[in-house]
Amino acid sequence: MSNLIINRRRFLMGSAAAGSGLLLSGCDQFDFLGQRDNGVRNVIEQANVLTYKAQRALIGDQTLAREYSASEIRQGQKPNGSTEPSTPEYMFLRQQNFAPYKLKVTGMVDREIEFSLGELRNMPARSQITRHDCVEGWSCIAKWTGTPLGPVLDQAGVKPGARFCVYHCFDNIQRTLSGDIFYYESSDLIDAYHPQTILAYGLNDQVLPVANGAPVRLRIERALGYKQPKYLHTIQLVDDLTPFGLGKGGYWPDNGYDWYGGI
Structure with missing residues (x-):
């Protein structure tokens, strides 16, 4: 089973990197990825659904991503995507060293709640040394520290009809x-x-830097990097993803990437 998982991981990484290169190059022949009613894109989306179901069946819900030793951390975690949000709200929080920051849990919950950065840091923490795999084709091993997401959701009381978390x-x-x-x-x-899904506020035994998503970023260790959003402020429990963005469940899925992004 372990060989099957590793081989599938390599296949997905190679496919994702190739697809990403085509998207980023702006090749006209791949414009269909931006056309929501295109038949080829619809076929790809159905394949993504099959991949999601197959991985759930093959790997299992609680299987852990590989963790590494501290000696295998060879460099700092490479920042990618946005590295410095410029909205007035974020800039104000940054100037205040994130003291006024609140993480909110809303939507289909028994009670909407919020946590300061200090409250998150005072909760039981988990540290894990894992490999970040980017859809652009690079990887980086780093140590992440944060609050497991599951117990935070339990404090809000997830309603039975909820199916997804939307991360804003x-x-x-x-x-x-x-x-x-x-x-x-x-x-x-x-x-x-998942036990390795954490609200990370620490990186390599230091406070999480702005370039890597401060004050809090999500870590879903069995997924590609774009599924691990930085600068997180709200977790919304929902039963349907279509009301958000273009309805595909994420900024990059709205632009043609696989929603699941599992590896």
Whole structure:
């Protein structure tokens, strides 16, 4: 079983990197990825659903991502994507060393709650040394420290009908004439409650840097990097992803990437 998982991981990484290169190159023949009613894109999306179901069946809900020794940390965690959100709210929090920061849990919960950064740091913590795999084709081993997400959700009381967590961020990843587009992502509750899914506030035994997502970023260790949003401020429990963004469950899925992003 372990060989099957490793081989599948390598296949997905190679496929994702190749697809990403084509998207980022702007090749006209791949414009269909941005056309929501294109038949080829619809076929790919159905394949993604099959991949999601197959991985759930093969690997299991609680299987852990590989963890490494401290000696295998060879460099700092490479920042990617946005590295410095420019919204007034985020800039104010940064100037205050994130003292006023609140992480909110909303949506389909028994009680909407919020936590300061200090409260998150005072909760039982988990540290893990894992490999970050980027869809661009690079990897980096780092130590992450944070609060497991599952117990945080339990404090809010997830309602039975909830199926997904939507993760809202300060990250104004795209600026348009009509306003900023903010990064968001989502996961099912299986990944949200996975023991290695944490609200990370520490990186390599230091406070999480701004370039890597301060004050809090999500770590879903069995997923590609774009599924691990930085600058997180709200977790919303929902039963449907279509009302958000373009309805595909995340900024990059809205732009043609696989929603699941599992490895």
